[in-house]
Amino acid sequence: MTNHLAGSCAAADSTAATSPASVIDETPAPRPVVAAWSAYDFGGNAFNTVMLSFVFSVYVTGTVADDPARGQVVWSNFQTAAGIALALLAPLMGAWADRVRHRRVLLAVSTLITIACMAACFFVKPDDAYLLLGAGLLSFASVAQDIAGVFYNGMLPHVSTPKTVGRISGTAWALGYLGGVVCLVGALFGFILNGGMLGLPTDEAFNVRCVALFCALFMLVFSVPVMILGPDGEPRPGERFSVVGAYREIGSRIAHMWQRERGLLHFLVAAGIYRDGLNAVFAFAGVIAATAYGFSSEEVIYFGLAASVSAALGTWIFGRLDDKLGPRPVILGSLIAIVAEGLAIVIANQALVFWVCGMMISFLVGPIQSASRTLLTRIIPPGEENETFGLYATVGRVVSFIAPALIGVFTAAFGVRWGIMGIVVTLIFGLALFWPLRIPGVTHQRA
Template sequence: MPNAPAPRRTVAAWSLWDFGSNAFNTVILSFVFSVYVTGTVAADPETGQQFYANAQTIAGVLVALVAPLMGAWADRVRNRRLLLTVSTLAVVVTMAAMWFVRPEHIYLVLGVTLIALASVIAEVAGVFYNGMLHQISTPTTVGRISGTAWALGYVGGVIALVIALFGLILNGGMLGVPTEDATNARAVALLCAGWFLLFSLPIMVWGPTEVPEEARVHEPFRPLATYKEIGKRIARMWRSERSLLHFLLAAAVYRDGLSSIFSFAGVIAASSYGMDTVDVAIFGIAANVVAAGGTWVFGRLDDRVGPRPIIVGTLTAMIVFGLVIIAFDPTAVFWVFGLAIASLVGAVQSASRTLLTRIVPPQDVNETFGLYATAGRAVSFLSPFLIGVFTALGGARMGMLGIVVTLALGLAVFLPLKVAVRR
């Protein structure tokens, strides 16, 4: 990693990309537009959920196949900012195209396809984006920079969600956008596209460009040959970088549990505690706010104690808090300990990103982040499967045990890992 920090303008531009990109994750994927497509565009919710699940499954397979390939390509490119710019603009255009998804059944395929396509491109853009962390940080600032950006992502998602809900959706919306033909719901897509574009402009202008020669792969990029090289890289990790392979596997398991926390929190809140749409939205906003604060604090702690203690400590705390929610019924318990869990999710994600940044060879940064994304997709079935099993056995609130077990499995795999990070 560089010994001299990047200019503050560059770091700020990099962080603002996270601020803008989370509008897609929070508003399009989690709370608003996906609900519109599956609940309003579809003939019935069951059909909508089935089509949406199938599209997201295909998207997951594509990410698993494409992410390491795109990462290997990025490791060969001198100007990686251009790759991030092109992929970001592709996400923006795809989100803007969601405006054409009208509230008629024949538009269901278009709606789920556009969301899935944007998911794939956003994942690829994330590979390019995470790879830049190695360029702009030093061993003493990587935790702070990563944590601040991740916290800003939560803040950006919250602000975009508030504007979407109260400006366009709830009670007709304060912005006065017509509700006929679901114009207000479709306008959410334009809002998110504009939001992402606006806050991505700084990194397109001031983001890092020149990659040092020693941090680049100089072999030509041939897709089929590259897949073979990726296979050899995994074999090499098994032989001589086993701690890196160990981390990729452990992180894949517990990150699946982390993703389920936000994916299923609203469902559990509604089914187990009787929260309505407004209550769930308020809980979602509060969860993102405390997640931003927790990530910011732990990002600074990362530079002092290293990422490993943060990963172990926060995962342990989340497991305990989850068991408390399962054991006690009152809604107040869910609010208190649910928000406590939310405050730690981003801390684990950010610390995982910094740990990988600290230990990966510089010429393999993007390819490794591609493998990081692929590994996560490879076990993305685990937590939803366990949630379904425990829900069937003990009811909706017991579904929380599926998340707790996934986090515990990830922690158990992670604990034996001995890795020397660059500090």
């Protein structure tokens, strides 16, 4: 393996003597290929925003379940199982993709599994007997989609160049937020509110269940282009794939990173922690808005829509800065600003401040996520992009308990509005780990 990163997690400054090897193609990909790759992000957020965050998960835990408390417990247990499954499968699937090289086929299969699970949610009726089915389908779909994300992210080096990777990644991530907005608005006004504009019957929550079919179709339409045009690869000659052998190689890869690529391991851990805090922003913002600041259900939806639009705009703008300044300044500056705005919300304790700072935080969440993806893309050794993104997903899952646990601690100790401090502390922890990381040729790369 290439010694593309050196340095120590414990060192004050993780530096390498030479620039890291890059897997990013030097020749620009055709525009239809870039458009197809970006469209996948647009369609994929139908699951994240509507099914997993704002609509169908709420339906399963609050309507399908006879007891909302039991529904929440069942939901939590299934999501925990999904996290464990992803932690085990993501690096394995990445290693497989790096060897068989049929990245496009693997992306198509995992995406179609996600879509099929979404469509099957139509059969989840508002009866407690369907609780396990609903929670199970959504959890299985979340694992399939995250695995698809490994193959999808592995395409980024092949749809961009060193001068455009930030812009392309940021544009696609921004389109993801916009896709979530479009799909959420379509679900609310087309199906949910009073049966929606389609006038669907509300008996047995038929209109809500139809949202699952709508989201599945939405994701399918915008996923097909990359299944056809996405960059693929040729199998490595002479290499065979085995599950035992792959896990053995993954273990050796981690050991190698500790010995000779500690800077990469440093980044994976730091990014996993601060990404956990970022994920908690959208996961808990609506709950905190309703319980601490008295937002109605409609106000929470409007807040979520505004936050998504703000996030899309920020990600699109900062994608350009990523190419000019490098990903490290984007990540550092945005993390510092989010921490300051989170503290302002807690100190002020006013709904208006929550609105304003919430929009500013949303503006910066996407840029950090996108810049983290481009930073990793810039330092992946050639031929190991899928396995590395699999480890990226795994580390994120392993540390995903930190922010929710801290939110619970602060909420129990000081009250609901103090739950935000759990997010702030998680981000500070990730920021402190990321701060000393230096990657020559990447952190200050200019177009």
